Amino acid sequence: MALALAQARAAAARGEVPVGAVVLDSRGQVISSAGNRVEEWQDPSAHAEMLAMREAVRLGGGRRLADCTLVVTLEPCPMCAAAMAHFRLGRLVFGAYDSKGGAVEHGARLPHRPGALHRTEVVGGVCEREAAALLKDFFRTLRQTGAG
Amino acid sequence: MALALAQARAAAARGEVPVGAVVLDSRGQVISSAGNRVEEWQDPSAHAEMLAMREAVRLGGGRRLADCTLVVTLEPCPMCAAAMAHFRLGRLVFGAYDSKGGAVEHGARLPHRPGALHRTEVVGGVCEREAAALLKDFFRTLRQTGAG
Numbered sequence: 697m698a699l700a701l702a703q704a705r706a707a708a709a710r711g712e713v714p715v716g717a718v719v720l721d722s723r724g725q726v727i728s729s730a731g732n733r734v735e736e737w738q739d740p741s742a743h744a745e746m747l748a749m750r751e752a753v754r755l756g757g758g759r760r761l762a763d764c765t766l767v768v769t770l771e772p773c774p775m776c777a778a779a780m781a782h783f784r785l786g787r788l789v790f791g792a793y794d795s796k797g798g799a800v801e802h803g804a805r806l807p808h809r810p811g812a813l814h815r816t817e818v819v820g821g822v823c824e825r826e827a828a829a830l831l832k833d834f835f836r837t838l839r840q841t842g843a844g
Numbered sequence: 845m846a847l848a849l850a851q852a853r854a855a856a857a858r859g860e861v862p863v864g865a866v867v868l869d870s871r872g873q874v875i876s877s878a879g880n881r882v883e884e885w886q887d888p889s890a891h892a893e894m895l896a897m898r899e900a901v902r903l904g905g906g907r908r909l910a911d912c913t914l915v916v917t918l919e920p921c922p923m924c925a926a927a928m929a930h931f932r933l934g935r936l937v938f939g940a941y942d943s944k945g946g947a948v949e950h951g952a953r954l955p956h957r958p959g960a961l962h963r964t965e966v967v968g969g970v971c972e973r974e975a976a977a978l979l980k981d982f983f984r985t986l987r988q989t990g991a992g
Contacts, residue, residue: 734907738901738902738906738907739898739901739902739907740901740907740908740927740930740931740932741894741897741898741927741930741931746889749889750887750889753886753887753888754886754887758886759882759886759887759888760888773926773930774922774923774925774926774952774954775922775923775926775927775930777922777926778921778922778923778925778926778947779888779889779923782888782889782921782923783888783889784888796959797961799926799952803957803959804922804952804954804957806922806952809951809952811944811951813945
């Protein structure tokens with residue numbers, strides 16, 4: 697989670713919503729890491745989780761992440777939560793809960809739906825305060841500068 | 845939809861699940877089109893809809909598709925349905941309904957959820973038979989060749 701938080705801070709420094717993600721293999725080694733690139737790439741689908749999972753399968757030579765853990769600073773949105781199933785992700789560890797945009801423990805609760813394509817193990821609230829503080833600070837600064 | 849079906853057929857010829865997508869601007873002009881590239885790119889997130897929407901914002905110079913229509917041969921999955929909201933897609937027209945994997949008129953019904961990030965207008969069942977037949981034929985052939 698420390699590396700995911702570092703990616704989130706780096707994203708904030710680029711003017712991106714500060715979310716960072718890391719994919720670990722079954723031994724806990726880092727395969728890939730990414731921060732949001734929505735603004736830089738002008739691509740609304742360039743969320744940290746999508747980029748980290750895509751990079752992990754690219755580097756891993758397979759296209760499934762069944763033995764892997766995705767660590768992300770914020771509860772994934774429905775796009776990323778659904779992508780986790782397409783990638784057959786083994787485990788998700790996330791930081792801050794997102795009652796508005798999250799789709800893991802909130803909203804559509806995709807990994808928990810009956811008939812879900814694939815069940816990813818979920819652990820939420822890891823380093824929650826730190827991850828949430830990053831987002832809060834980012835949006836407060838945005839509001840103060842009038843850019844948000 | 846004819847162009848989306850052509851993209852789906854081209855995807856089948858490449859050994860991909862035959863789904864094709866097209867993004868049209870407000871005047872009905874084609875901005876982008878794509879077929880599935882999951883197998884070729886070994887990327888489980890390379891669905892036709894994602895590729896067509898990403899390409900449309902790249903070519904359009906903005907990053908929102910509020911005036912645009914996404915035409916796709918199959919009811920989008922939750923990943924693509926959620927991405928539609930991130931792209932602020934104006935309208936979705938799809939072919940075959942997907943009672944198992946779809947998340948527009950089935951499952952999580954993402955565009956219709958209370959508190960959805962963005963509401964995309966939805967028209968389903970356009971050229972439904974032709975789109976469904978393509979998929980049916982593809983999976984029947986897969987089973988017969990023992991590859992599926």
